[in-house]
Amino acid sequence: MAKARAQSHRQAEQVLVHEDDVKDEEEAQTLDESGDPLEESGRTVDSSDEEIEESVAEDIIRFEDSFVGIDKRYRLINRIGEGTFSTVYKAEDLEYDRFENNWDLDERENKKWTSPQHRRRASKRPHYVAIKKIYVTSSPMRIFNELELLHDLKYSDAVCPLITAFRHLDQVVAVLPYFQHRDFRDYYRDMTIADVRLYFRSLFTALRSVHAQKILHRDVKPTNFLYNPEQARGVLVDFGLAERQGTDWHNCPCTLPANERRSRITNSVWAQTMQPGVQTSSYPKNDVRSSRRANRAGTRGFRAPEVLIKCTQQNTSIDMWAAGVILLTMLSRRFPFFHSADDIDALLELTSIFGKKKMRDISLLHGQVFETNIPSYSDNGHSLEKIILWCTGRTKDEKQKKIEMGDEEKEAVQFLYRLMECDPAKRITAEDALRHPFITKAFEDSEGDDDMVDLIGAEE
CATH class of the missing domain: 3.30.200.20 (Phosphorylase Kinase; domain 1)
Known part of the structure; x- marks a missing residue:
């Protein structure tokens, strides 16, 4: 048994992995797939x-x-x-x-x-x-x-x-x-907007700490954030898929200046094969280009669009998207909200919400082409407000009056748009999220708590 404790305190530095054991081997894609969120939730007990x-x-x-x-x-x-x-x-x-x-x-x-x-x-x-x-x-x-x-x-x-x-x-x-924590499924349906603020104040405090060191968690989801509703305190766990930002990066068009990116799109093979006035394109019969490889680690349903589209310069914003999926889950009272079988299904799930036009634009941002001939998907998709109202049974019915969102819920939805922004460069950061009015109201509700005062002071 390798000893990793010093005389006065425990030391993790002494855990040794011999150099001959550390091999630069390519793992199967399934090893980057975290467990199904619904199954995992039932397997995390207290x-x-x-x-x-x-x-x-x-x-x-x-x-x-x-x-x-x-x-x-x-x-x-x-x-x-x-x-x-x-x-x-x-x-x-x-x-x-x-x-x-x-x-x-x-x-x-x-x-x-x-x-x-x-x-x-x-x-x-x-x-x-x-x-x-x-x-x-x-x-x-x-x-x-x-x-x-x-x-x-x-x-x-x-x-x-x-x-x-x-x-x-x-x-x-x-x-x-x-x-000490509770299973996410035991409390998320009963959370008020005030409870939601407290949950995300704690989660974004963790993500701010992680992102400040340029570390991507890559697997943010309810089962990896152990939350105690009674104490309004949670901790981020399981860094098995985490990595430092910049690991194995390759140039991606999303980091280029807008004018250079537009020039590349205009002169691309895709643009040259587009038929005038037609929204579909043809593709080379024998494409000699190598396939794009990018880190896809994470859990189905929580992967950001740029992960699904195989952006080769992913950054900490992918964790903020995953946090947005958690917020959408709470507001819609549906868990898991997304339940795709693979990345293609996941892209189509996003298309049903954000629309074909948005998905085409985001794909081009990363140098990819997105096309679908499924007629049920609209160009502009649906608003998140409409999705939430539909999920919570508040859509307009001939027999009953439509139930509108309250002011606090509307504020939560507006904050949700900042988290589930398809363009990673425009997505809110953990630092800015803690300063957002939706979250700062949680601090106002806890003025007498010394810990909360410390947190506010840390941000100034």
Whole structure:
């Protein structure tokens, strides 16, 4: 068992991945596909110690047998998460008092509000962590990348920090704080606009911290943001698909000046083969150009248009689009909102909302051509207001009067347009989102909270 704890505090730097294990190998596309959001939500639980299935108990025993010594440091309690690349267990830290634990947010809160006498009594309580067992099918480079990014983000607001990590043979585990949270499906339908503001204030605080270090999370979704509605606090987790901005970048027309981009489009093969007055184009019978390769990692339904169109210079704005999908889910009361089988279906789902014209323009922005002959898709699509009213059963009916949106809901929809902006260059950033009137009202509602005052001060 590789030791990764120092005398005074835990160190993640000592997790070693031998150079001969780190291979520049191309992984199958399926390894970049995170689990189905609906299935994953049901596999992320927050249960008590007693609620443990027999199969889970057997799984814990197998894990303890295969990872020698883990039971000496941690008492595994339950399996609380299961994804494409890892399994997460709730455990009690048996050596908590031997180390500094600056990561323990709950302990810091207790010290802030309790007397010294009660603090000594509280220190005897059990302290829980989340142990993430990373599957051996993950490449060494992927594992190393995740641990390195978690280490770099350990002092970031609303981001789950890395406590330590261990390696035994080919098995690597990461030890993370355990956060009390609720399943997204249990509360999203009941959220008021005020609740929504608080949720996104916490999420954008996390994304601001991540994006400030030029890191793309790439898999923002409800199951990767552990939220506690009672405390109005959440943490961003699972950086298994995250990467630094600029990784494996290749020139994309979306970064060119507008006049140069228009010139390229005018002189392109596509423009020359367009028939006058016809919206469809012909294509070379034998296209000798190499296919475009771009990072498509993420979860179906949460990928931004530029990811689906294979932009080769993706940036942190893809996380803001995913946050927009979460907001659309809350406002429409539908989860998952998008449920495509592949990237083509995903593009068509967006076309049904934003229209064929918008999708053509966005595709050309990235040097691609978008065409569809499906007659049911209109050129201009539908407004997000109309989509939300339809999803919530408020469309006009002959027998009943149409129910209009309230002012707060309209404000939320206008903010949604800033998140679900198809042009990544025009999409709102996490920093600007925290300054947006829709979010700043959450700060106004929490004037007496010291933590909120600190957050406001951090933005000035």
